[in-house]
Amino acid sequence: xxxxxxxxxTLAAAGAATAAPRGWAQGTPAIVxxxxxxxxxxxxxxxxFDPHIAANVQGRAACRAIHDALFTVDRQGRLxxxxxxxxxxxxNRTFVLKLRExxxxxxxxxxxAESVRYNLERIRSGKxxxxxxxxxxxxxxxxxxxxxxxxxxxxxxxxFAAFLFPLTDVAGCIGSPTAFEKWGLDYSLHxxxxxxxxxxxxxxxxxxxxxxxxxxxxxxxxxxxxVILRPIPTDSTRLAELRSGGxxxxxxxxxxxxxxxxxSKDIVLSERIGFRWEYFGFNLHDAYxxxxxxxxxxxxxxxxxxxLHQVAYFGTGAIGYDGILPGSPFADPGYAPFHRDLxxxxxxxxxxxxxxxxxxxxxxxxxxxxxAAQVFQANAAELGVSIAIQQVDSAGYAATLSAxxxxxxxxxxxxxxxxxxxxxxxxxxxxxxxxxxxxxxxxAMDALIQGxxxxxxxxxxxxxxxxxADLMNEDAVYVPWHYSSDFKGLSPxxxxxxxxxxxxxxxxxxxxxx
Amino acid sequence: MTGFVLRRVAGTVPVLIxxxxxxxxxxxxxxxxxxxxxxGESQADLxxxxxxxxxxxxGLDQPIYLQYxxxxxxxxxxxxxxxxxxxxxxxDVLAPRILPTLQIGLIAWLLAVLCAIPLGAVxxxxxxxxQDWLGTVVTMTGAAMPYFLIGGVLIFLLALRWGxxxxxxxxxxxxxxWQSLRSTVLPAITLSLSLAAVLARQAxxxxxxxxxxxxxxxARAKGLTERQVMLRHVMRNGMLPIVTILxxxxxxxxxxxxxxxxxxxxxxxxxxxxxxxxGRDYPVVQAVVLLISVAVVFANLAVDVVYGLLxxxxxxx
Numbered sequence: 001x002x003x004x005x006x007x008x009x010t011l012a013a014a015g016a017a018t019a020a021p022r023g024w025a026q027g028t029p030a031i032v033x034x035x036x037x038x039x040x041x042x043x044x045x046x047x048x049f050d051p052h053i054a055a056n057v058q059g060r061a062a063c064r065a066i067h068d069a070l071f072t073v074d075r076q077g078r079l080x081x082x083x084x085x086x087x088x089x090x091x092n093r094t095f096v097l098k099l100r101e102x103x104x105x106x107x108x109x110x111x112x113a114e115s116v117r118y119n120l121e122r123i124r125s126g127k128x129x130x131x132x133x134x135x136x137x138x139x140x141x142x143x144x145x146x147x148x149x150x151x152x153x154x155x156x157x158x159x160f161a162a163f164l165f166p167l168t169d170v171a172g173c174i175g176s177p178t179a180f181e182k183w184g185l186d187y188s189l190h191x192x193x194x195x196x197x198x199x200x201x202x203x204x205x206x207x208x209x210x211x212x213x214x215x216x217x218x219x220x221x222x223x224x225x226x227v228i229l230r231p232i233p234t235d236s237t238r239l240a241e242l243r244s245g246g247x248x249x250x251x252x253x254x255x256x257x258x259x260x261x262x263x264s265k266d267i268v269l270s271e272r273i274g275f276r277w278e279y280f281g282f283n284l285h286d287a288y289x290x291x292x293x294x295x296x297x298x299x300x301x302x303x304x305x306x307x308l309h310q311v312a313y314f315g316t317g318a319i320g321y322d323g324i325l326p327g328s329p330f331a332d333p334g335y336a337p338f339h340r341d342l343x344x345x346x347x348x349x350x351x352x353x354x355x356x357x358x359x360x361x362x363x364x365x366x367x368x369x370x371x372a373a374q375v376f377q378a379n380a381a382e383l384g385v386s387i388a389i390q391q392v393d394s395a396g397y398a399a400t401l402s403a404x405x406x407x408x409x410x411x412x413x414x415x416x417x418x419x420x421x422x423x424x425x426x427x428x429x430x431x432x433x434x435x436x437x438x439x440x441x442x443x444a445m446d447a448l449i450q451g452x453x454x455x456x457x458x459x460x461x462x463x464x465x466x467x468x469a470d471l472m473n474e475d476a477v478y479v480p481w482h483y484s485s486d487f488k489g490l491s492p493x494x495x496x497x498x499x500x501x502x503x504x505x506x507x508x509x510x511x512x513x514x
Numbered sequence: 515m516t517g518f519v520l521r522r523v524a525g526t527v528p529v530l531i532x533x534x535x536x537x538x539x540x541x542x543x544x545x546x547x548x549x550x551x552x553x554g555e556s557q558a559d560l561x562x563x564x565x566x567x568x569x570x571x572x573g574l575d576q577p578i579y580l581q582y583x584x585x586x587x588x589x590x591x592x593x594x595x596x597x598x599x600x601x602x603x604x605x606d607v608l609a610p611r612i613l614p615t616l617q618i619g620l621i622a623w624l625l626a627v628l629c630a631i632p633l634g635a636v637x638x639x640x641x642x643x644x645q646d647w648l649g650t651v652v653t654m655t656g657a658a659m660p661y662f663l664i665g666g667v668l669i670f671l672l673a674l675r676w677g678x679x680x681x682x683x684x685x686x687x688x689x690x691x692w693q694s695l696r697s698t699v700l701p702a703i704t705l706s707l708s709l710a711a712v713l714a715r716q717a718x719x720x721x722x723x724x725x726x727x728x729x730x731x732x733a734r735a736k737g738l739t740e741r742q743v744m745l746r747h748v749m750r751n752g753m754l755p756i757v758t759i760l761x762x763x764x765x766x767x768x769x770x771x772x773x774x775x776x777x778x779x780x781x782x783x784x785x786x787x788x789x790x791x792x793g794r795d796y797p798v799v800q801a802v803v804l805l806i807s808v809a810v811v812f813a814n815l816a817v818d819v820v821y822g823l824l825x826x827x828x829x830x831x
Binding site for chain 1: 564607670684793
């Protein structure tokens with residue numbers, strides 16, 4: 001097991017997708033043939049091209065093709081330049097950013113410090129009304145000051161090391177203030193970023209057509225003339241489109257087909273581990289057995305992670321023991337504090353004094369999580385705990401979770417974010433929304449989170465995160481079990497492809513050959 | 515005739531009100547609302563105050579009857595509100611979805627009629643023959659297979675194996691009529707199979723019944739050819755129950771659209787409705803259901819009018 005984990009971790013660290021057998025992902029070929037139209041089968045419609053409103057991963061992906069973000073993430077998972085070319089941190093509450101000069105928005109408005117200020121204010125103040133779902137990500141921001149046309153200064157309300165990381169995604173996407181003023185909420189359909197592509201056509205649930213931005217600041221890019229995003233909700237249809245040449249890239253390949261696709265001659269399958277992590281969550285409110293710590297801890301030893309890995313994920317991805325995804329500079333590939341030990345688990349259940357309990361588990365009809373829940377159910381039965389799985393849809397699940405009335409969370413997952421604080425603080429810090437849903441509050445944990453947030457160096461933060469992982473596992477509010485992968489299917493004609501950990505493709509790097 | 519149509523149109527008003535109230539209540543009885551869903555999907559961390567502000571913005575903090583009255587008032591003024599998920603005006607979301615669904619529905623409907631009526635006629639002429647037997651097997655298979663299975667098989671064979679047609683997607687009719695037709699053939703065939711099955715069974719029994727009647731014997735005795743007998747005397751009389759079925763089946767076309775538009779990735783009404791229900795996009799659900807109700811009510815009205823044309827006796831009543 002250790003061998004496999006190390007192997008995967010090495011691959012992730014090298015920034016390589018695990019399936020690269022025929023040299024398709026060797027970067028851009030020597031002679032770049034520009035032009036062409038790339039069609040991509042996506043799972044769901046982007047819904048909005050307003051980066052400050054977009055919620056789902058498809059919306060985030062489209063927004064990031066149209067807009068540049070202030071920062072990007074490099075292949076080692078660290079912060080890298082975007083619209084910001086360099087930055088300094090004079091003290092632990094201040095960041096000074098130097099902006100890229102000579103950049104224009106699609107509508108001709110020049111990009112400058114004022115536009116950065118405008119965008120951040122739009123996220124957190126009245127302009128978006130109640131739609132400002134990204135406001136939480138920049139909560140630490142006190143003031144954003146324009147120093148000169150190419151310099152911005154952020155002053156934070158408290159020391160926060162992870163502050164810049166959300167600005168690698170939609171919260172850091174900068175749109176034209178002129179266009180925001182002109183369109184208001186309808187900016188969703190009339191976006192004007194500085195990105196490599198412009199929105200040319202949008203027909204909801206049919207296609208989103210992105211056209212090359214000829215004036216892109218990164219000379220020579222993008223190579224493609226056009227990218228067409230086609231939302232195809234049915235797995236088998238997405239695959240059929242890829243195999244029949246209707247599209248050149250298809251996202252979210254069905255897990256049950258993965259092994260067959262690996263052997264396929266006409267499709268290249270790309271796996272990127274660490275796309276999201278999975279956990280079983282407990283509710284600590286008095287009404288639920290999760291209030292007992294030994295009861296929760298029992299599941300750390302009782303669940304069969306290997307069975308979950310094989311049954312739920314068909315052996316893809318990797319078993320995981322904390323919330324810090326492989327590929328993160330804070331990950332510890334050797335961390336495996338648990339093994340299956342039923343006797344130990346049974347002793348912990350006895351210690352809880354709860355006796356035989358039965359728990360209702362509302363679950364969405366997601367086949368992966370259905371399989372996982374069945375394994376969990378079988379493992380729990382060995383401890384004398386009976387789990388009754390109930391079918392709910394995603395809105396029903398979300399409502400129960402946020403009301404604090406989800407007896408046990410067998411659906412639990414969090415998508416990759418470049419800094420673990422972006423989700424661990426929400427899950428573990430007592431003021432985080434998920435911690436509140438589950439009634440979790442531990443002053444020792446709050447102190448650890450605060451320490452990690454105010455630390456200045458990566459080495460210090462790594463130590464803090466290891467302690468966070470240990471305490472999270474000790475408190476066992478979230479019992480981690482898996483790091484799952486993102487799968488994309490590609491036509492061999494696609495070149496220059498790199499599979500980033502958040503699954504959002506940089507279309508400006510791609511070319512089509514033949 | 516005009517009075518009849520007017521009376522029927524007036525009769526649709528209570529139907530529409532009842533449908534909208536029912537849908538309004540049912541949607542609110544489902545757990546969850548668009549706000550929790552958006553937050554869940556974006557994995558964003560928002561304070562309780564902002565969540566409350568979002569609920570207020572969408573009027574979700576009002577009592578249900580007030581929410582309904584506000585919706586009804588706006589709708590009567592022609593304003594369907596904005597989608598909770600995409601923030602666009604509901605009408606802008608809804609309008610482009612009508613044509614794809616209509617196009618697939620009409621082609622499916624035509625295919626079904628063109629296959630089922632001759633099939634029914636042949637079966638009825640010679641009950642127990644091999645043609646009858648074959649027809650029964652084919653139609654029963656068509657009726658028994660779920661849409662996603664037929665759709666999957668058709669995609670595999672016609673798109674993937676033979677490469678004759680695109681596997682999925684929709685090209686607007688106004689943009690490229692031929693491509694548009696090609697993109698709707700597979701979904702239309704899928705949708706038409708079960709409709710054709712029901713129609714063919716109805717046609718068979720209906721024609722068989724008419725063939726037994728005295729006027730058919732008289733027609734034959736007059737020396738008309740079998741062809742003339744079938745076309746002039748059997749078909750016209752046998753069509754009445756079939757027209758009824760065609761009207762009733764319009765509801766089936768919409769419910770079939772839900773599955774088919776998902777399998778074939780068609781941007782139609784059915785997929786919009788499913789996504790809106792799952793996304794608790796109340797304004798969109800209300801508008802789509804209203805549209806479907808109007809369509810079904812008026813299709814049945816059209817059936818009644820056609821009845822009148824086919825059978826002069828119904829016009830007197």
